[in-house]
Amino acid sequence: MTPDNTPHHTGFDARLADIILPRLAAMGFELVRVRMLGRERPTVQIMADRADGALITVEDCETISHQIGAVLDVEDIVPGAWTLEVSSAGIDRPLTRARDWNRFSGHAAKVEMSVPTLDGRRRFSGVVLGATEGQARLRLEDGSEVIFPLIDIKTARLVLTDALIEATAKSAAPDLH
Structure with a gap:
């Protein structure tokens, strides 16, 4: 993965990105952004693009959710109960890379x-x-x-x-x- 394709994250988000990036790449996706929001029941938000440049589909988001959710469960990096949200970057997307x-x-x-x-x-x-x-x-x-x-x-x-x-x-x- 080249620096041109890698978003910059800090703190806990950087730890999440380190786990998520290689797995997304192996699935044919690129990480646009990952964030953890909230404290009581945190939400891990993942924004992704397809590596081939095609538009990301609902099915793609479901695939990412199942695969990355399982990895985060095994890694046990997010303590307690948490929620995973996976989405495309959208038209008015963040510029992270x-x-x-x-x-x-x-x-x-x-x-x-x-x-x-x-x-x-x-x-x-x-x-x-x-x-x-x-x-x-x-x-x-x-x-x-x-x-x-x-x-x-x-x-x-x-x-x-x-x-x-x-x-x-x-x-x-x-x-x-």
């Missing part, structure tokens, strides 16, 4: 940093310009460009626009040639 930043170059996104930038800002909106060598680029509304270390991004998410819907519909359409 350099690959996502490159795939959705030209589309609008919102970014929140885990640490403030040099000018003290944490939140940015603009157009995705891609990513290289662990750094993502965004063109802001004023035309300036900002570069973020991928590991310092708390959240980055595509903004639902007509252009994004159109691009997603084109990529989902079957090839008739």
